[in-house]
Amino acid sequence: MFVMLMAFVFTMLCSPAVTQAQTPDLSEGLRIERLRQAGDIDGLEQLGSDTNDKIAAAYSKWNMARLKARSSNNKDMLQNMLSPWRKNIIWEDHPYTLLLRSLMAETLFYDLWASETDNPSLVMRFGMPDEALAKQVIEQTTGLADQLPIKLASHLNKYPAGSRPTIAQRASYLAALACHLQALAIQHLAPNPAQENKLRQQAINALHVFDDALDDPWQLAESAAWLKVEIQLAQGQHNNIIEPKTATILQAKLARAMLHAAQGQVDQACEALQKEASNKIWQPPQMQLVIADAICRIGTTAHRHDLAMRQYVTLLKHDNPALEQAIRQRLVTIDWLDTPSQLINMDFQTLDTLLWVMLKPISNGQPIDATLGERVAKWLVAMGESNKPFDPQTSQTLRYTTLAAWYHLGFATTDNSMSMIEGCWNSLHSAIQNTNADDRLILESLAPAMLLAQRIQNQDRSLWLRILWQYQELSRILYTRFNTSQLADDYRLFDVVAVRLPAKEYALALQRLADMPANHAQYWVSLRYQLGIYRQLANHPDWPSERIVAAVAPIRDQAVRHLPRATDEQQQTIVQVAIEASGMLWQAAVKNQDWQSAADQLQWLESSHQVDAQTKRTWLTRRLVSLQRAAQWQATNRLANQLLNDDGKASFPVIMQIMEAMQHNLESQTHAVMLGKRDAIDATFLDALSELSQSVVKWAMVNVEDEQQVLLAKLVWAMCLKESGHTRDALALLSPLTGQFGDEPDLLMTIAECHFKLASAANDQQAAKLYHQLISRSLPDAQGQFPSRYWQAWTRYLQICDRTHQHTDVIASRIHSLKAEDPTLGGEPWAVLLKALQDRYAGSQTPIK
Template sequence: MACVISILCCSTSIFAQQTDLDTGLLIERLRQQQQIQQLNSLANTEDVSDDILKRYASLCSQLLNARSQSDSTLIKAISTAMRTLSADHPCAPLWVMLSSEVQLYDLWATQKIDPTLIVSLGYPTEAQQQEIQIHARAFEPKLSDAYQQLKNYPTGIKTLMQQRCGFLLAQMRYLLAITDINTNQNQLLKQAHEVLLPLLNTTRDDWKMIHRARWLDVSILLAMGQTDTARQAQPAIETDAQSMLITAKTLAAMGDTEGAYKLLSKLESEAVPNDPTMQLAIADSQHQLLFPKQDYQRAFGMYIRLLENNPSQNLKNAIASRWQMKQVIGPTLKNLPDNVLFAIANQMFDIAQHGDDPTHSALTLTASSLILLRDRQSVIESPMHERVQLLWAILKPTYEPGDPQKVIESLSMLTHLAENSNNEKLVYDAIKAGIQLTGQLLKSPDRALKARALSAYLPLARILYTRFNTSELADDYRLFDVVAVRLPAKEYALALQRLSNLPASHGQYWLAQRYQLGIYRQLIVHPDWPAARIIAAVAPIRDQAVNQLAHANTKQNDIIQHVALESSGMLWQLAAKQNQWLDAANQLQWIETDTSLKAADRQAWLCRRLISLQRGKQFKSTGKLAKQLLDEFGKPVFSVVMQALTAMDEQLDSQRRSQMLDPKLPLDQTQHQALLSLSQSVVKWASSHIADEHQLLLAKIVWAKSLTDAGQMRDALTLLSPLAQQFESEPDLWLALGECHYRLELGANYQQAAKLFHQLIGRSLPDAQGKFPIRYWHAWTRYLQICDLTNQHTHVIVSRIASLKAEDPTLGGEPYASLLRALNAKYSQHATDSN
């Protein structure tokens, strides 16, 4: 250590003015002056060969940046890094000093309430005391060692560095003495005073800390009980609030209570509103001064004034923590003035209800305060009486748990307050608390208890939804009111009114929409709610839900989807019930393009839309959606697509039968083309996805019939002929094949068609009522037409028609009856002419 650190000095022009200092001290100067750029230059210059000093300069630069951002995490990291710098380096004492300063000033400056000030001048919590002890114990021996090491340094540097180290060491010893009962307090305080003396007796103040050192020494002397010495040592000028607090403490120690209070009152009026640490220190000092004098009004005065001035939650919690300390309240609760006791009850109530109260000390203090206040005549006759009743009604079930009767009593008290008070805020709070208690009671299996709870709740609800209908509380409990009261009582109109007033921005809005839909579903069968009225109410809900899904993927996406689907389903059902199939299909149109829906929901509702489109005769749209369903969902929707396909085919069958009467009548080309395209697509898709040929048969028959309608009979035969042997017992296949041959209008084909129709007739059986299927009459009509066209077996036509008429006087209905009657007339005439 004998080497002089000045040999490390940088020779660059930036630092030339300070050649009397070593590089380490130079870094400290730059840090104090907040010269970040110059620190960075020093950290990167080649003129300094010591890598440890370069690292030190870099850390100081980082510290300044972290301090400007109040980044406690980064500050801790930098402090840790400083401790890892070489302990054998000549500048090691600097790093110990800086680490302790970072802990005392930088880290605690990022906290809302500085524990060092509270520990020395106020009422610290146990946690704050422990925090100070941990750091003081850690740094006191390090600073003590550094102080001794500095004795080996050259005189100029030694004096300079010992001043700063001594101040920090004294501060750590003082903090340790007043927080750690396991230490020798007097010895630590004496050592703290002694280590400050060199700094107090010098005029050189390079570190700008002599003034602070003198006030620290006053605090040390006061802690040692040397009041007169402390007064003499006190600087003549009080430059800041902390020095004024120490002065007040000195005056109090000398017995000048009023002088001390006057100074503290001045401090209170000048305190910075956003400095909670100083506000607490002043309030604590006032209490420490006046509480022992039993001047409770003034002792608690500043605490109460702080609470009345909309403080931060941290400040509220700090005051509440003090009021749970024995040294602050003591055994004198019953002696406190009404307003003080009332303030304690209010603040402790908030902690008991909403804060951290694991030992229930806040609950006990609140209850004790309220019990005292309730019995005071001065309170009964004052405006605070209603508030006391309110707090007691809310607190009672928690303070006296286990008895539902206590909850009923509290609920009755709250209802009484809500009905009779003129204080809007108190009424509001009573309603809120009453509803919360009602919710607890409604969970009980005791029906009588639930009935009493509802009886007390109804007046609260009436006031809430008349006087506070647009309030946050009213919105928060709309669903509760509906589910707990209105729906069980079947008060649907009032339930709908409650829910409809909930703003769209509320978190329960979409859940409320679901309940509205549930109510409308109940009302579908109500005589006062015709379908048109239900539709007018549900449609806006559906439109809003669909629009919300289209524009945002919100956190409530699942419930919005449910509302959109359920409302669309209701509208679809109402339209379908009235056979308004096009309208029914339109209710589900949005689902085609919304891919955000769950696959199962999308599949189910699109299948409903498909059938609705088919029944609404929207054939082109039916075909398009059917293809989309097969592409998107495959096998699970095949049966539904086939249902739509066969239904479209049956719808076209009526036109085909009309063509039998008048071949010049054209088919609806839109319908025919849609069926032709869809049947072809279904066959092609199924050929590669459906292994069972039997499932393909019906689709191929429909396709073949559509080809036949288009005049492509040979293509139809090519499609169906290979299936004849495989499916020889399928009458629809025979009928389609027979029609293909018949429509070719060639002799051989007529013969093949007659054969197929004759086989079909032989295998057609009547149903239980003795009626034959349509295909039976179709086959007979075509068979007898072929006899007529080929002039074969014409002699049996009249007798056969007579037999058929005996089976069914209507001859199977149109067009078969007209065609058969025409044949009968023709050949009856032939028989007459031949006779």
């Protein structure tokens, strides 16, 4: 939407008179803009690296990132760069600050939240946003809505007078948009009228900059005018709004329809939106969805509701899973769809199609939440009361998947649900007796039906017995029918598992499943059923862990071997077999504290390309924990680096936990060396932790906003450097951090330990000073116990006195007074070291005054 006239702005900024008045080299701004317009990614990257001006570097690199992300349609790249640049550095006293902040806001609104590049915030402003988007809007616009106008006022005088209106229009529009989006998000999540009105008034105030504007260099006038209309509508000012003259962009057309509907012209508004839906300009499905949402919002009669629903049905023809899920969410949240009269009066084919969309996850074996399930139930009741025929293709599926809906919801406690359950079973019974019924459909309906029946056996025993009797009768019919059918083996699988045989018959069930030939289409499904039975036997006295592991391991190995050559139809099931079997083997090993075996069960996942990314990451992080606990240091380091490179953001918390656990191990080994219990720290362990901490530092500095996490990683790296003989490198790593983290005890202690190890006169003096600070800042807890660093600092301080031969006459007395604070002297290793010092100077002590 924005026409970037940055060349104009920077030409004015870089005039000789202005350049002389500013410390930064403003000519770089013109170079950046020219490179951006030319799409020169390499040039922007080079300029960002060469310049010593950090704001100019940020501006150049952000333009580069935006070009890269747009060319590859990679929003994650922009999100990763946006996070660290939302710091206060962008508000420094610099000519580019306001431009950079505006560019970042545009990227947020028009790239990260975009439905289309023409007007990306339409989903938030006219549609029905999901909860995640609303939360993100509030998080990202908080501060921006307040800061941008304030910073505009304080920074505007840094620009030449001729360019100030241009800069003001751009920043003010973005500030108004931020306020409006934030108010909408608050209204969506947790309505707060006072806060919403405050934000809307801020937005109106920001838009005043357009009132007397003579020029429109950014082509924002139309957007600003209609944005004001939207805000006024939200404020309830229906009759006092002056309609802008032009409405060429979709944002304006939607706002105009809302305005007309608010003024009573609902039919005209709906017709106008329906016309826009057929406009080729708005053909992308996301835009069509926004238009359908708008029709749905302004419609007030059954006819208009039906119009909106038909628009959703049209969108389903795109065969887009994401779009289908978005429509499903809307069907759950639209209030008037809970009204039976609205449902009964709706076009039946439309209702039937939309109901199938809502039930589709159930038919695929996925659980549904209570909100969706409750609405499905109401729709089914309404359709049953309407006495209208179901669509032949859909109705059978609806009839049977209704059982699954009731089961997942747990609605088996109401009289209405019991009646519906029995009615569905009766329908199922009638269908099976019909020789023309779809055998596959009948079979697929039995599993959820039996699960439902088991769910209610404690709530309505008589109904459970009636259903069980019906199943026995159905079973005889199905055995007869399927014995000569291709579904015979499918039914065998169902009969073994869905009916849940008693434990004494598990062996028979396993034998039935084992008889399935390996070339059978249902072979891998039978292996999954076998795993399900072994899972049920996990606590059976006749099936110890070793017996189950011996049975499950060959299943896992067979699945892993077969995965690379599996057909597309087989792959998903084989992956499930491999994952489920590996998980059972891993759990058995963990239960026995055999961490090496636990890690080995999951090794195949490292090189597998058939498992989806999220599942693979979940199990590889478990392998990582197992490797660390098994003391496989090099393997731990290698896998942690692999996870960082593949999906660092999701794996980072676990990797930090691993690194902290290894840090504690390092401290334990260091203490053992102090006490002479071991000669040196394990070199393999130290190398692995050093490499891991270095990798984590480099990754976190680019991708992590939590500076405490980055500090922790640097501290671990510094400890490794110190213990491997590179103490001065450790100091060089940590010393620059004292300005920002000067009060962090762990930082002060690590620096002090580096000086202590170097042991020169100057280093001893600096170490003693730091130890003294740590002692003075350490306070006892509620039980009167001092932290470990207190005893470490005292030990080191007195050791420095010992090796520099200073104040040695008070060492023994000091340790004696410390014993009064805690007879254990903080425990090992400090108690042992302090006791040795006390013994050495026992005969030459001077009482401490």
